[in-house]
Amino acid sequence: MAAPSSRTQRVRVRRKRLAFGAVAAMMSTALVACGGGSDSTVLTWYINPDAGGQDAVADKCSTDEYTIETQVLPQDASQQRIQLARRLAAEDTGIDLMSIDPPYTAEFANAGYLAPIPQDLATKLEEQSFDGATEAATWDGELVAAPFWSNTQVLWYRKSFVDKIGMDMDQPVTWEQIIDAAAENGGEVAVQANKYEGYSVWINALISGAGGNIVENAEEGVDATINLDSEAAQEAARVIEMLAGSEAAPADLSVSNEGTAGATFGSDQGSFMVNWTYIFFNYDETAPEVAEDIGYTRYPRTVEGEESRPPYGGIGLGVSAYSNNVDAAMEAVECLTSPESQGINAELTGNMPASPAGYDYPAIQEAYPADLLELFQQSVDDAAPRSVTPYWSDISSGILSTWHSPAGVDEDTPQQSATFVENVLQGEALL
Secondary structure, three states: OOOOOHHHHHHHHHHHHHHHHHHHHHHHHHHHHHOOOOOEEEEEEEOOOOOOOHHHHHHHOOOOOEEEEEEEEOHHHHHHHHHHHHHHOOOOOOOOOOOOOOOHHHHHHHHOEOOOOHHHHHHHHHHHHHHHHHHHOOOOOEEEEEEEEEEEEEEEEEEEHHHHHHHOOOOEEHHHHHHHHHOOOOOOEEEOOOOOHHHHHHHHHHHHHOOOEEEEEHHHHHHEEEOOOOHHHHHHHHHHHHHHHOOOOOOOOHHHHHHHHHHOOOOOOOOEEEEEEEHHOOOOOOOOOOOEEEEEEEEOOOOOOHHHHHHEEEEEEEEEOOOOOOHHHHHHHHHHHHOHHHHHHHHHOOOOOHHHHHHOOOHHHHOHHHHHHHHHHHHHOOOOOOOOOOOOHHHHHHHHHHHHHHHHOOOOOHHHHHHHHHHHHHHOOOO
16 A cells, blocks of 8 residues: 555644544533633624634634624625625624625725724734735725735646646746647636626736736725726736637636636646635545645736736724724734634635734644745735725626626727726716
8 A cells, every 4th residue: 555645644634633623612612601701701703604713713712801702604705795784884783803805894994884903903913914915904004904814816737737738837827828728638727707706806816917907096985097998907808708718618617616616627627727725625535636636836927928916815804893892802803813823724724824924833834835835925925906995896896797707708898897887986877
């Protein structure tokens, strides 16, 4: 019998830790249920769905003075925003802490929904976090959310596929190159192109990778400059049109999301995929042969000769301005976003830390190859966050209305999109 691969050994270690964490969490829950801490304050944290990382750090950061309890938000990021916004607009005191997707941070802060972060805590958070994480959590010159985890996308590829065609993945690759390689050799390129926020993420990364940005002068609100009718946007449309019209396009391209992209990549046609960091362990249980065949490199370039700008995702923690326990919640935030807590969350969920120190967490160092951790960090450093504006929800919806489906994207799409989004912001068009 052959010795287990280094990846298999890492996976076994990770599984043991996950099992131990689950048992510990159940024991902790049982102890709380049996009494103890009944006189302490309860801080309610609204979290996005995950594999138990937020519950684990909530348990870790609970004290004799307060217990942190979690409530799970919907799976879809837009629905998370809607649920939180409705309750905050009603000044609901039932929310103390919340996990906020970066595109909606400015909206919540601008509306006055977030309690100000004390300066000493803000300074500590800024000093420990990646620059991109701080940028995504800042509005009007102030840090308004605490960076918790910072996700990014890389280009995942099947080693057997690129070996078969002799493609050098040690050199930067463009979208055109991977689309052509897949189309000419029976492969498919997996992306996120359903009519949802993941498609806006792809479009934003393509535009940023061509040297552009979607919004300028975000502080001008509805009068901000919308740069969708630009040379960079034309390059983004060219890539989408190229994939949609090629043999490399999956049959489900127009409804593809992170999960379906993972399925395409794991199929016989799997060749290339852009997806988030957690995908590295996605096939360990269901398709170990695929897990052993995964390669990785930097996100593809939109144009030859210009560095790519990988997508930025993640979660920041906000404290509700309407909480009856703001001081305690701020104290909890400091613990929840510590590098150790970020490491625990990353180990359980695959969502990487928002701080370089979080990557030093031993279990992460043991579970992931060193070059992959380096790629994740470099990609976060060079990532392109979606524009920090209170109107991102409207802007994103306007983009989706004009760029979906991918099969309909052409050279006229950027100009049509720019006009429509501007009209939406000025109240002259409805989404």
